[in-house]
Amino acid sequence: MTLTSRRHFAWVLFAIAAIVAWVVDYALRIELRRAEIVTGLTLFIVVVFLTLFNARKKLPFLPLLRASTWMQIHIYVGLLSCVLFGLHTGWRVPTGTFETTLAILFYLVAISGIVGLGISRWLPARLTVYGENVIFERIPALRATLRREVEEMVLESVGKAQSSAIADFYDLRLRNFFQGTRYMWYHVIGYRQPLLDLLSEVRGLERYLNAEEQAILAQIVERIHARDDLDFQKARQGVLKGWLFIHIPLTYSMLIAAMVHGVLAWRLS
Amino acid sequence: MPEEAQSIKRPQRWDVPFWNESAEFEIAPMTEEEVDRLLQIPLFRQMDPTRFPKNTSLRDILLNDGRVRKFRKGDIIVRQGDYGNSAFIVLSGTARVVLDKLSDRVTGRQEPVRKSAFSAFAQWWQNPKLPEVRHLGVKSPEREAGHTDIIARTDPAVFVQDMNVIIKDKRTVDLPAGELFGEIAALSRTARTTTVIAGAESEMLEIRWQGLREIRLHAPEFKDYVDRLYRDHSLKNHLRETPMFSHLNDETLARVAAVTEFLTFGKFEWYATFTKIRETTAPDRIQKEPVVAQEGHYPNGVYLIRSGFARLSETFNNGERTVSYLGRGQIFGFEEVALNWMKKSDLPFQRTLRAVGYVDVLFVPTPVIEQHVLPGMPESELPKPQPVSIDKRSQRRSHDKIPPEMMEFIVERRFINGTATMIIDMDRCTRCDDCVRACAATHNNNPRFLRHGPIEDHFMIANACMHCQDPVCMIGCPTGAIHRDSTHGRVVINDLTCIGCATCANSCPYDNIQMVTARSTDGRPYYDQATNQPIQKAAKCDLCSTQITGPACANACPHDALVRMDMRNVDKLADWLKQR
Numbered sequence: 001m002t003l004t005s006r007r008h009f010a011w012v013l014f015a016i017a018a019i020v021a022w023v024v025d026y027a028l029r030i031e032l033r034r035a036e037i038v039t040g041l042t043l044f045i046v047v048v049f050l051t052l053f054n055a056r057k058k059l060p061f062l063p064l065l066r067a068s069t070w071m072q073i074h075i076y077v078g079l080l081s082c083v084l085f086g087l088h089t090g091w092r093v094p095t096g097t098f099e100t101t102l103a104i105l106f107y108l109v110a111i112s113g114i115v116g117l118g119i120s121r122w123l124p125a126r127l128t129v130y131g132e133n134v135i136f137e138r139i140p141a142l143r144a145t146l147r148r149e150v151e152e153m154v155l156e157s158v159g160k161a162q163s164s165a166i167a168d169f170y171d172l173r174l175r176n177f178f179q180g181t182r183y184m185w186y187h188v189i190g191y192r193q194p195l196l197d198l199l200s201e202v203r204g205l206e207r208y209l210n211a212e213e214q215a216i217l218a219q220i221v222e223r224i225h226a227r228d229d230l231d232f233q234k235a236r237q238g239v240l241k242g243w244l245f246i247h248i249p250l251t252y253s254m255l256i257a258a259m260v261h262g263v264l265a266w267r268l269s
Numbered sequence: 270m271p272e273e274a275q276s277i278k279r280p281q282r283w284d285v286p287f288w289n290e291s292a293e294f295e296i297a298p299m300t301e302e303e304v305d306r307l308l309q310i311p312l313f314r315q316m317d318p319t320r321f322p323k324n325t326s327l328r329d330i331l332l333n334d335g336r337v338r339k340f341r342k343g344d345i346i347v348r349q350g351d352y353g354n355s356a357f358i359v360l361s362g363t364a365r366v367v368l369d370k371l372s373d374r375v376t377g378r379q380e381p382v383r384k385s386a387f388s389a390f391a392q393w394w395q396n397p398k399l400p401e402v403r404h405l406g407v408k409s410p411e412r413e414a415g416h417t418d419i420i421a422r423t424d425p426a427v428f429v430q431d432m433n434v435i436i437k438d439k440r441t442v443d444l445p446a447g448e449l450f451g452e453i454a455a456l457s458r459t460a461r462t463t464t465v466i467a468g469a470e471s472e473m474l475e476i477r478w479q480g481l482r483e484i485r486l487h488a489p490e491f492k493d494y495v496d497r498l499y500r501d502h503s504l505k506n507h508l509r510e511t512p513m514f515s516h517l518n519d520e521t522l523a524r525v526a527a528v529t530e531f532l533t534f535g536k537f538e539w540y541a542t543f544t545k546i547r548e549t550t551a552p553d554r555i556q557k558e559p560v561v562a563q564e565g566h567y568p569n570g571v572y573l574i575r576s577g578f579a580r581l582s583e584t585f586n587n588g589e590r591t592v593s594y595l596g597r598g599q600i601f602g603f604e605e606v607a608l609n610w611m612k613k614s615d616l617p618f619q620r621t622l623r624a625v626g627y628v629d630v631l632f633v634p635t636p637v638i639e640q641h642v643l644p645g646m647p648e649s650e651l652p653k654p655q656p657v658s659i660d661k662r663s664q665r666r667s668h669d670k671i672p673p674e675m676m677e678f679i680v681e682r683r684f685i686n687g688t689a690t691m692i693i694d695m696d697r698c699t700r701c702d703d704c705v706r707a708c709a710a711t712h713n714n715n716p717r718f719l720r721h722g723p724i725e726d727h728f729m730i731a732n733a734c735m736h737c738q739d740p741v742c743m744i745g746c747p748t749g750a751i752h753r754d755s756t757h758g759r760v761v762i763n764d765l766t767c768i769g770c771a772t773c774a775n776s777c778p779y780d781n782i783q784m785v786t787a788r789s790t791d792g793r794p795y796y797d798q799a800t801n802q803p804i805q806k807a808a809k810c811d812l813c814s815t816q817i818t819g820p821a822c823a824n825a826c827p828h829d830a831l832v833r834m835d836m837r838n839v840d841k842l843a844d845w846l847k848q849r
Binding site: 002003004057058059060061062063066067068070071119120123124125127128133135136237240241 | 384386389390392393695696697698699700701702703706707710711720721724727729816817818821823824825826827828829830848
């Protein structure tokens with residue numbers, strides 16, 4: 001099955017499941033039966049099932065279907081859970097404080113999931129076309145190497161040219177660039193102005209340097225580009241990894257709240 | 270300063286002699302008296318022992334790389350399709366070579382032993398927390414077996430009941446005492462082409478391929494003998510398996526075999542210069558590859574790839590464009606020869622065939638094809654009368670199959686060698702490293718590949734063992750620790766016999782083998798008693814051969830970004846690339 005036909009197949013299954021859920025809910029309501037118990041319980045089971053994807057990732061040595069199959073199921077069952085949530089709440093925002101909190105948690109989980117899916121589909125291709133593909137965990141070491149190289153060049157420029165022009169510029173402008181982790185969100189959205197500003201300042205400095213200093217500055221510019229590439233990778237890979245740190249804790253919070261909600265609903269009914 | 274408890278003797282070649290290598294079956298130790306007896310058989314008697322170096326004398330080779338095995342009548346000695354790491358010499362009795370295929374049920378062919386569901390699950394809590402933990406001081410092969418591959422080297426000595434009945438309709442050849450067999454699979458790192466059964470109570474000398482290679486290197490008469498055996502025993506089979514010769518009867522096939530030439534292009538040790546060649550420009554690289562057949566030249570015959578790889582290229586502007594690659598069993602030049610015969614034309618070769626590193630070919634001259642092969646050939650096997658023009662074909666190739674840049678990339682970097690190449694679609698890969706974590710979880714918490722490697726377009730060939738068709742990493746291994754598993758041909762390392770010499774890691778042209786420092790359960794490295802240097806072991810992907818899931822990396826990828834691809838299957842590769 002190709003990726004496209006698999007997607008079509010999944011959408012058809014999702015549509016059938018959503019229609020069935022809607023029909024059952026409608027049938028229960030016109031019979032004046034408590035449809036919210038059925039949809040609520042189903043929704044809870046579905047959400048518990050969705051969390052099993054994370055458990056499967058922890059058990060790669062067991063034959064529990066491919067993770068990509070789980071991912072597809074997770075996406076479409078996740079969408080189905082939104083339909084079930086709508087049916088359960090009657091497509092209204094709940095009124096009580098606890099129910100509102102629970103609803104907000106659900107919205108946040110759903111939104112973080114959809115955003116995460118979008119990020120997972122959109123960002124990787126943008127990572128491939130810009131900068132070297134470095135392993136996330138190696139970035140700090142590579143950054144440190146660049147910084148050390150630039151500092152050696154700065155010292156070399158002082159010795160060779162008997163001038164502190166590059167050293168002063170480094171102290172004023174480049175030290176933070178090579179030490180800090182600035183402009184991370186700019187990299188995520190692809191905003192390049194801070195780099196262009198810095199390069200403009202470098203060009204401004206260049207005209208006041210002698211030939212030896214200019215050669216050293218050219219090498220520093222190479223490191224600026226390399227550092228910018230690393231920051232780009234760090235920022236975007238960080239987002240790709242980081243969104244799960246929102247999605248997963250929110251999911252567990254929602255599950256706990258949903259259990260309390262279920263117990264309260266049962267005791268008060 | 271290393272502590273006393275961590276200090277062990279560095280493993281050496283022949284620490285584990287061949288007779289003591291397998292825990293699967295009992296074999297008597299090789300003794301000096303036994304070696305004296307073996308040296309009297311004609312094959313060894315004619316060799317000049319002074320030609321062998323002192324540290325690898327013929328006597329030492331037999332003592333350490335040889336073992337004498339006894340077989341009952343009907344025992345299977347080697348099994349068709351298994352990957353062999355040794356050859357056999359008949360000492361007494363007979364070896365019956367079954368030329369036709371026997372069913373897996375008859376030959377007792379079984380999947381290698383994998384972990385049970387419970388022991389697979391138990392990895393969750395049993396995996397050591399520290400990296401590269403070994404039990405080097407403990408003599409317990411079974412314990413290690415789960416993490417090495419020794420269990421995959423199962424004894425093929427399965428008894429064939431009612432042998433006479435089973436092989437009644439099969440073509441067989443009896444090999445008497447003194448004959449050698451199994452040497453081709455052992456030396457070329459390929460699968461056994463026939464099943465061999467003990468025809469009577471028999472005694473065989475089995476020689477590890479490392480020893481066989483040494484003998485071949487230092488005894489030229491042995492090399493001649495092996496080549497002669499190939500022509501006498503295997504060539505006809507090889508030709509028979511090729512579709513273009515399948516309609517020939519035995520007599521005609523023998524005539525074709527008699528005039529078939531063995532040609533070799535490139536260097537067997539191609540990996541030694543590969544890194545240097547990779548640094549040159551693309552036109553230089555292609556020009557350095559030896560030409561087997563040249564586009565535009567008279568088609569003087571048909572070339573059959575026997576082993577290795579060849580690049581198929583055609584003139585494009587001022588350069589050469591790679592259109593495909595050929596591997597074992599594939600043919601070049603037949604279309605041109607056949608069309609010329611059918612149309613009485615003189616169409617030259619339409620493409621150039623070059624050795625990618627090293628290629629062994631069988632050459633059948635045009636007159637032989639015209640006289641013996643084409644006249645009786647079924648019409649369906651003959652090429653279409655209208656030859657496709659070069660321009661048309663070029664367009665079709667680039668659009669239908671693999672994009673030209675990708676084709677150049679995989680051929681020039683010789684990724685075509687891989688049978689389980691790890692390809693990652695970087696446009697889908699979210700760098701979540703679930704693949705790396707899955708690999709670690711299934712290998713004692715040690716990831717056996719690096720999610721890093723060369724990229725073409727948006728496809729990365731990661732640094733993971735490709736389980737090459739031609740695994741050059743095995744060439745220099747002095748102990749045979751790196752070997753093919755017998756059933757699937759996966760290249761695996763026996764941790765028990767690995768001496769940490771790094772020959773395989775240095776030979777791997779793709780940098781896919783890492784040398785790691787062995788540690789005890791408390792995390793302290795083992796040290797060599799003599800040199801105080803840490804004990805190293807070679808480590809690489811084993812394609813999760815002992816796991817019940819298959820390759821964990823591919824199974825763990827949630828985004829369908831990672832695949833293990835057999836590069837011999839160009840159509841499958843093209844389909845996968847096309848979907849992305």
